[in-house]
Structure formats: C-alpha cells, structure tokens
Amino acid sequence: MTDTCNIWVIDDDRSIRWVLERTLKQADINVRTFDNADTILKLLESEIPDAIISDVRMPGIDGLQLLEMLGERYPDLPVIIMTAHSDLDSAVSAYQGGAFEYLPKPFDVDEAMELVNRAVQHSRTLRDTTTNIPDDIASNSSPEIIGEAVSMQEVFRAIGRLSRSKITVLINGESGTGKELVARALHRHSPRTNEAFIALNTAAIPRDLLESELFGHERGSFTGAQSSRSGRFEQADGGTLFLDEIGDMPAELQTRLLRVLSDGEFYRVGGHSPIKVDVRIIAATHQNLEERVKEGQFREDLFHRLNVIRVHMPPLRDRQEDIALLARHFLADAAKELGVEIKQLDTDTARYLTQQDWPGNVRELENICRWLTVMSPGQIIHMDDLPAELKQATKTSNTSDDWEASLRRWADTQFSQSETSLLDDAVPRFERVMIEIALKHTGGRRQDAAKLLGWGRNTLTRKIKELGMEEPTAGAA
Incomplete structure (x- = not known):
C-alpha cells in the first residue's frame, strides 16, 4: 500500500491486540487498539479508519452487534471478524451481518496482513459509494458441521458467502464426507430457508422410476399410475432441490434436467401442460465429473450449468485435527439419543482414531461412536473397547516409527x-x-x-x- 492507512483493532484479549498492533506497525500501518466496542462508536463520529478488526465475544457490545451498527451507519467500512469458535455458525453469522472477512483464531499473521490489505483496497475503492448491508444475523446453529481444519474453514466461508444467494452449487467429495449436511446448511442460511428442502439420491432410485420421481406423472401415463402425482421439482417449488450423486443420472434425464435449468419449466410424465417452477438446485457427487464428461457419460452443457459454484468436502483423513472433536460430538449425540451418560475416549484411543484412514469418512466415525456408546462397558473408552474391524484396520505399521526407521x-x-x-x-x-x-x-x-x-x-x-x-x-x- 502506498498511502499510510489506519486500522482499528478491538479485542478484550490483550495478547491478541499486542500481536496485531506489532504486526501492522511493522508494515507502516497506523494502529489503534481497544478492549471493547463501546469506545469506538463515539470516536467514529470524528474519525473513520480504513478497516476494523473485531473479536466476536467481548463484554458490552459484542462483535456481531457492532457489525450490525456499523452496517447501518458506515456501510462502506470493511470489518474483519475474529473468533476462536471455528464453526459454521460463526462464519455464517459474520458474513450475513455484513463482515468483509472472517478470521478464525489462532491465525497466521501473514493471513491477517493479507486480509487487512484487501480490506483497505476495498474500502478505498468503495469510499464514495453506498451499499446496503442487511442486518439479519443467523440464529440457527449447525453443530452437525464441525471443523477446525483449514479445508473446513473454506467450506464455512463458502456457505457464508452464499448465504444471500440462490445460485446453483455443486458439492464434490467422497462418500460419507457430509455433502448433504452442507446442502442443508446452504438452504438453511439462504433467503429460501422457510421454503421446502427436498433431497433425492439419484443413484438410489431405479432407472425406470427416476423420471417420474423427479418430474411427477399423470394418471395412466404408465402401468401402475393409478393417480396423478407431483414430482420432486414441484415439491421443491420456491425452495431447494438437492440432487445427490448427480454423476449417476441417466443420459436421457440429464437432457430433461438441463431443459428445466434453462427454461424453468417441465412436463410431467404423460402430461401435456408445462409446469413452471422456481427451484434452486444444489447437486453433489463423489465422482470426477470432468472425467465423466470426457468419457461421454455426462453432458458437458449440464456440467457447466451445475458447476457455477463448487464446494469441496475434504475426506476425514485430511482433517486429522478434527477427528477427536467430531468423536466427542458424536459420542454426545449418541448418548442423548439413547438416554445414557456421555462416554469419553482415553488419550491412547483418541490418538489411535486420529491415525486411521477412515475410508467411510465422517459417516464411518459417527457409526463407530454410536457402536461404542452401546457396547463399551465403562464410561471411559479404551483401546480394547474398539470394534474388531477397526483394530484390524490398523495401518500395517506405525507410520512415524516406519519413517524414522x-x-x-x-x-x-x-x-x-x-x-x-x-x-x-x-x-x-x-x-x-x-x-x-x-x-x-x-x-x-x-x-x-x-x-x-x-x-x-x-x-x-x-x-x-x-x-x-x-x-x-x-x-x-
């Protein structure tokens, strides 16, 4: 940045203020730090910084309340929200409140500097314009989507950025990574949250029934059609239709789906009158659709229609830092479901779980936690309590020892x-x-x-x- 800029940092944690102040001053940035948000509201009447970095949880006015106030009074002022609560709800709440960016703690100072530079550029570009930022803050929590891994923070950011949109989204990732959970979160945090969310696994429906399942049918249109029936598109009108395993959709239905996405209307099976619908499509697949297109198994034009925004769900083996966190969550869920006391993993068992490959991903871990809640004899879960198939799935040798040897x-x-x-x-x-x-x-x-x-x-x-x-x-x- 060629001009000296002014950044305000608000956090009740003195160490965070010190780190940011030192980092920003080293970059020749003017910094003012505050331990609460109440102080700055009066100061803003006489001075406007280039950007504000604020914590979420503070005494008095918290970060989200401050964000709402600033959005009403100073809509061009970029605010970077920090939080130690690295979860979906924090990210969505920040973005829906109008935050410029979301910075989960602990953060890398280089990342903080990069966000500050972007915020200042944004501020100076928009200084003479007016933008309207809605002040609705998401109140729904999404405890089923948990993650502190960098890759999961990217997923949270994507959901937050899409929270005011009805754009088509394609979610890709291995089976069991939580693609439907992300689809539901995208719907729940969208303007369509009060409308229907309809899910259909295209791989689970017999090929000859899938067309009727999607588009409905008229009475007598085929053997067994005793009455007319609406399909999933009609059921999702005004809301969201989630098409799971879209890569398995038969070619003829790909053509019909493309037409609906292009025209916003379709015919029931055996019908003669067009039906108009307003449906947001979220699709998911565990397959490489680009390869399917090259192989002639998936329409290229449909792929481009679906691939407007892509969200990648990482496999659990690439989220080792999340495994113990997820296990505790699933053990608590299973205990609540079964009406028993929550069981805990001992240190060795927790470490062992983080070292597994988890080919079934989050779904496999959830099932293991439910099994342990039922079958483990004590309140503390030890290695001997693990199911035999998990112990047999031990990697052929200890990776660390093997590498060192x-x-x-x-x-x-x-x-x-x-x-x-x-x-x-x-x-x-x-x-x-x-x-x-x-x-x-x-x-x-x-x-x-x-x-x-x-x-x-x-x-x-x-x-x-x-x-x-x-x-x-x-x-x-």
Missing part, C-alpha cells in the same frame, strides 16, 4: 560411505517433500499449505524460491 537406515548407509555435510543434502530434500505434499493437500493454495507446515506464507514463498521448486499452477494464492 527408514531415515536411520539411509543415514547409516550414507555415513558408512564417508559422506559428509549430510544435513545440507537431507534437510532441503525433506522440506521439498513436505512442501509438495502440503500444496497437494490444499490444491496449490500457499496460504493454507503454510498453515499445514506451521509456517507463515512469506516463509513458504521463500523456501519455494530457495529450493528452485516450480510455481504451483492450480489454485495458487
């Missing part, structure tokens, strides 16, 4: 050959592998990869240059 063998061989300065060779090779895998897991997004590695973004960028690595081409940020 390989390293020891390699080092022993090198030293026996009188190799010198071994670390000068080993450390860059190790860092290169770690960077490559981190970028792979984040789709090439450097900010997220840096978080996985425990570095700042600037450190990652410097390492990539030092190691002579190629620039990531997909989703670099």
Whole structure:
C-alpha cells in the first residue's frame, strides 16, 4: 500500500491486540487498539479508519452487534471478524451481518496482513459509494458441521458467502464426507430457508422410476399410475432441490434436467401442460465429473450449468485435527439419543482414531461412536473397547516409527560411505517433500499449505524460491 492507512483493532484479549498492533506497525500501518466496542462508536463520529478488526465475544457490545451498527451507519467500512469458535455458525453469522472477512483464531499473521490489505483496497475503492448491508444475523446453529481444519474453514466461508444467494452449487467429495449436511446448511442460511428442502439420491432410485420421481406423472401415463402425482421439482417449488450423486443420472434425464435449468419449466410424465417452477438446485457427487464428461457419460452443457459454484468436502483423513472433536460430538449425540451418560475416549484411543484412514469418512466415525456408546462397558473408552474391524484396520505399521526407521537406515548407509555435510543434502530434500505434499493437500493454495507446515506464507514463498521448486499452477494464492 502506498498511502499510510489506519486500522482499528478491538479485542478484550490483550495478547491478541499486542500481536496485531506489532504486526501492522511493522508494515507502516497506523494502529489503534481497544478492549471493547463501546469506545469506538463515539470516536467514529470524528474519525473513520480504513478497516476494523473485531473479536466476536467481548463484554458490552459484542462483535456481531457492532457489525450490525456499523452496517447501518458506515456501510462502506470493511470489518474483519475474529473468533476462536471455528464453526459454521460463526462464519455464517459474520458474513450475513455484513463482515468483509472472517478470521478464525489462532491465525497466521501473514493471513491477517493479507486480509487487512484487501480490506483497505476495498474500502478505498468503495469510499464514495453506498451499499446496503442487511442486518439479519443467523440464529440457527449447525453443530452437525464441525471443523477446525483449514479445508473446513473454506467450506464455512463458502456457505457464508452464499448465504444471500440462490445460485446453483455443486458439492464434490467422497462418500460419507457430509455433502448433504452442507446442502442443508446452504438452504438453511439462504433467503429460501422457510421454503421446502427436498433431497433425492439419484443413484438410489431405479432407472425406470427416476423420471417420474423427479418430474411427477399423470394418471395412466404408465402401468401402475393409478393417480396423478407431483414430482420432486414441484415439491421443491420456491425452495431447494438437492440432487445427490448427480454423476449417476441417466443420459436421457440429464437432457430433461438441463431443459428445466434453462427454461424453468417441465412436463410431467404423460402430461401435456408445462409446469413452471422456481427451484434452486444444489447437486453433489463423489465422482470426477470432468472425467465423466470426457468419457461421454455426462453432458458437458449440464456440467457447466451445475458447476457455477463448487464446494469441496475434504475426506476425514485430511482433517486429522478434527477427528477427536467430531468423536466427542458424536459420542454426545449418541448418548442423548439413547438416554445414557456421555462416554469419553482415553488419550491412547483418541490418538489411535486420529491415525486411521477412515475410508467411510465422517459417516464411518459417527457409526463407530454410536457402536461404542452401546457396547463399551465403562464410561471411559479404551483401546480394547474398539470394534474388531477397526483394530484390524490398523495401518500395517506405525507410520512415524516406519519413517524414522527408514531415515536411520539411509543415514547409516550414507555415513558408512564417508559422506559428509549430510544435513545440507537431507534437510532441503525433506522440506521439498513436505512442501509438495502440503500444496497437494490444499490444491496449490500457499496460504493454507503454510498453515499445514506451521509456517507463515512469506516463509513458504521463500523456501519455494530457495529450493528452485516450480510455481504451483492450480489454485495458487
């Protein structure tokens, strides 16, 4: 930024104020810090900063209340909301309240700086314009969608940004990752929240019945059609239709679906009068639709109609930091469902669960927690209490020990050959592998990869240059 800018930081946590003040001042940014939101309302009458960074939970006026007040009085002022509660409800509430961005704690200072730079640019671009920001704050919580992993924060952000939209969304991810939960959250936090949410798994309906299930039928249109019946499109009129496993839809129905998306109308099976509907489509698949298109199994024009906004649900094996959190949640849910006391995982068992691959993803973990609630004899769940199939699914060897053993063998061989300065060779090779895998897991997004590695973004960028690595081409940020 060429001009000196002014940022206000509001947080009742002194350490957070200190970190942000130090970071921003190092970037030649003027900073004022406050331990409550009440103070700044009077100051805003005489001075407007370029952006505000505010915590959510504070004594007196909290962050969301402040956000609402600022949206009414200073609609062009960007507000970055911080919260230690890294969940969907916090993100959606922030975005629906008009927040410029959402910054979950603990945060990387490079990420905070990037958001500040964007906020200031936004502020200066819109300073002479007027925007209307709605003041409705989401009150519904979504405890079934839990995640502190970077990839889940991206999902929360997407839901928040889409909360005032009726745009078509495509959700992709492996089976059991929670695609329908995201679809329901998108509907619940949308302007259509009071209308119907209709879900249909296209892979679960026999091929010859799917057309009638989607579009309905008239009496006598086929054998067994004793009366007229509305289909899922009519049932979802005004609301949302969730089409799960869209990649399995037969080709002829893909054509009919494309026509509905294009024209907003269709005919029942055996019908002659067009039926107009206003339906938001959210589709989901575990398949690679681009590959299906190349193979001629999925219409390219329909793919582009559906792929307006894409949300990726990460597999559970890439969310290790969420596994214990999810397990506690599912154990509590199962206890409530069965009317028993909540059971707890001991440390070894919790650690063991985080080391599993979970091919069935979140759904598999939920089922295991329900099984443990019923079958575990005590209130504390030990390794011996786990079902046999989970213990048999142990990775062939302990990954950490296996890796260290390989390293020891390699080092022993090198030293026996009188190799010198071994670390000068080993450390860059190790860092290169770690960077490559981190970028792979984040789709090439450097900010997220840096978080996985425990570095700042600037450190990652410097390492990539030092190691002579190629620039990531997909989703670099």
